[in-house]
Amino acid sequence: MKTLIPLLENHYIHEPQKLRDHVWRVREVALRLAAVHHIDRDACEVAALGHDLFRARPQEFYREHAAHFRLLRPEYADAPLMYHGAIAAAWLQAEHGVEDQAVLFAVADHTTLSARAALLPLAQNIFLADKLEPAKKGRNNQKILTLAETDLRLATLMLVEQMIDGMEREARFPVSQDLRDAHRILSHANHT
Ligand SMILES: [Fe+2]
Numbered sequence: 562m563k564t565l566i567p568l569l570e571n572h573y574i575h576e577p578q579k580l581r582d583h584v585w586r587v588r589e590v591a592l593r594l595a596a597v598h599h600i601d602r603d604a605c606e607v608a609a610l611g612h613d614l615f616r617a618r619p620q621e622f623y624r625e626h627a628a629h630f631r632l633l634r635p636e637y638a639d640a641p642l643m644y645h646g647a648i649a650a651a652w653l654q655a656e657h658g659v660e661d662q663a664v665l666f667a668v669a670d671h672t673t674l675s676a677r678a679a680l681l682p683l684a685q686n687i688f689l690a691d692k693l694e695p696a697k698k699g700r701n702n703q704k705i706l707t708l709a710e711t712d713l714r715l716a717t718l719m720l721v722e723q724m725i726d727g728m729e730r731e732a733r734f735p736v737s738q739d740l741r742d743a744h745r746i747l748s749h750a751n752h753t
């Protein structure tokens with residue numbers, strides 16, 4: 562896994578500076594949380610660097626690659642960018658032999674989480690770092706980040722709730738089923 566890190570870093574040489582800066586900040590936040598919560602450092606770095614490998618591609622790229630990796634979902638027919646995480650995970654597995662499910666799910670589901678990723682600390686970590694890195698301006702970002710230092714799951718639940726509330730209020734996009742599933746699982750886990 563460790564040998565993959567410089568390869569993934571090199572990938573961003575050809576990507577927009579803005580994306581590279583975001584990914585570098587996500588890595589920093591994610592590694593800090595990983596240290597606090599004893600999450601494997603190399604797995605965390607691979608997932609952080611891997612999460613947005615294909616975030617800056619044309620729509621056609623997403624459609625083609627989602628079909629190639631058999632990832633097509635009717636709900637994303639008009640939102641092909643939603644495939645960027647799943648394509649990155651499929652690519653890491655197919656091209657680099659990554660088999661660690663926590664890494665694959667953290668990368669694939671970093672945008673909305675999902676039922677399978679909701680309770681994985683690495684997936685929670687990448688999800689949080691992606692939305693809360695310092696350049697992201699959310700009202701409660703600092704509060705959620707501070708909470709994440711002591712309770713990763715509760716912080717994840719808080720962010721998921723905030724996202725669902727925001728999406729319902731704005732009514733621009735439907736709330737994805739994955740996000741709703743993650744919410745159900747996280748709230749249930751919180752009461753047990
Ligand atoms: Fe992303």
Ligand SMILES: [Fe+2]
Binds near residue numbers: 583587612613691
């Ligand atoms: Fe990202």
